[in-house]
Amino acid sequence: MRDTTSRWRLLQAAAAASIAMALAACAPDSVRNIEAKGFNAYLDSLKTACPNMVIGNNNISQWLADNGNSGDDDYVYWLDQTSRLYYKRISPAQYRTSVSGALGAGKKDAGAIDCIIRHLPADRPSSPPGGKLL
Numbered sequence: 001m002r003d004t005t006s007r008w009r010l011l012q013a014a015a016a017a018s019i020a021m022a023l024a025a026c027a028p029d030s031v032r033n034i035e036a037k038g039f040n041a042y043l044d045s046l047k048t049a050c051p052n053m054v055i056g057n058n059n060i061s062q063w064l065a066d067n068g069n070s071g072d073d074d075y076v077y078w079l080d081q082t083s084r085l086y087y088k089r090i091s092p093a094q095y096r097t098s099v100s101g102a103l104g105a106g107k108k109d110a111g112a113i114d115c116i117i118r119h120l121p122a123d124r125p126s127s128p129p130g131g132k133l134l
Helices: 002-026 037-049 060-065 073-086 092-103 109-118
Strands: none
Touching (some): 037 060, 037 073, 037 109, 060 073, 073 109, 092 109
């Protein structure tokens, strides 16, 4: 009886670990990599470099001040696309098209997106530290 209980617990632990790994692999780069110090510093720099950023109906500056809202689909999308831009997975032109297309076009969009792109570090990496991009 004790041997069966031990096996059952081991099986449950293995299943839980497998599920956690699968979910982590599906998360965007910005969510998966908590060690992204350079990316996080870039986001912090945008707070002062690009005040009053609005894209569509979304106040990007407020997201940055509040450290975002992971329950907000627009925030998650913006953060993922900004991570892709930072890590050179998409070009500035692709970023502009994807973000303004998904979050809604408005007059302030161009200025906010221009500022985000203009303040990209020239020496930014092409992948998160220790992370493997999908």
